[in-house]
Amino acid sequence: MYRLTRASSTLIAAGVAGLLIWLATTINDHTTGGYWAAAGLLAGAGLVMALFQLLGGWTKWGVPRFSMTVLLAAFIPVLIAAGWIIVAHQPHGNWARHHALSWSSGIHIRGLVDDLTSYVSVLAFGIGLVFGYSFDTTGPRQRTAAVDQGQDIVTPADLPASDEPVTSRREPIAPEGEAAGEGAPADEVAPNKTTGSN
Numbered sequence: 607m608y609r610l611t612r613a614s615s616t617l618i619a620a621g622v623a624g625l626l627i628w629l630a631t632t633i634n635d636h637t638t639g640g641y642w643a644a645a646g647l648l649a650g651a652g653l654v655m656a657l658f659q660l661l662g663g664w665t666k667w668g669v670p671r672f673s674m675t676v677l678l679a680a681f682i683p684v685l686i687a688a689g690w691i692i693v694a695h696q697p698h699g700n701w702a703r704h705h706a707l708s709w710s711s712g713i714h715i716r717g718l719v720d721d722l723t724s725y726v727s728v729l730a731f732g733i734g735l736v737f738g739y740s741f742d743t744t745g746p747r748q749r750t751a752a753v754d755q756g757q758d759i760v761t762p763a764d765l766p767a768s769d770e771p772v773t774s775r776r777e778p779i780a781p782e783g784e785a786a787g788e789g790a791p792a793d794e795v796a797p798n799k800t801t802g803s804n
Contacts, residue, residue: 612659619658623651630727636697645692648727649734656738670741677740684736688729691722 630647634640660670694706712718722729 615661619655621652622658626651627731638696638698638700641697643707645730647728648654648730649737652731652734652736653738654734655739656735659781660738660741673740673742676742677737681736681740685733688733691719692726694719695723695726 630644630651633644633647635644642765690706690710693702694710696703707716707719710719
């Protein structure tokens with residue numbers, strides 16, 4: 607059932623992302639406003655792909671959460687690197703574009719920035735995708751059972767497994783030192799060996 611739900615959510619995500627990408631192609635990106643609108647739609651397509659995977663993960667009964675570690679260690683560097691190139695390739699000159707190109711020349715990466723001109727849409731999609739990875743689920747919830755109010759809480763995984771057979775009838779337990787099935791029954795009293803016979 608989980609695999610079916612995840613497959614379905616992936617298919618729906620691909621459809622929604624495809625629709626957003628198609629909408630981006632209908633926008634005139636030769637203007638600054640249209641350029642950023644198209645980039646936003648492409649980033650939204652990447653975000654949809656990541657969030658729908660999370661939606662499939664909710665079928666594991668996990669609790670949705672936001673990972674600050676992924677945001678700081680992964681998304682922020684991606685945003686800076688990819689966003690730098692997107693800003694540098696705006697169709698019309700402005701303060702941000704001028705400084706991005708100027709700083710690129712200053713740190714000798716202008717050639718790399720220029721080479722990525724045709725891949726601005728991929729970078730925008732990647733920004734949204736990596737941001738979506740900042741969301742996750744905690745995994746399945748574990749039911750806890752309190753042994754006593756004054757004792758620690760234990761989970762089912764902490765309890766020892768029982769080796770006893772699961773049947774309605776159990777074999778009698780033989781006294782120590784005797785094999786099962788031998789010896790006198792427990793309710794019989796053994797004769798007194800100290801008394802002599804008549």
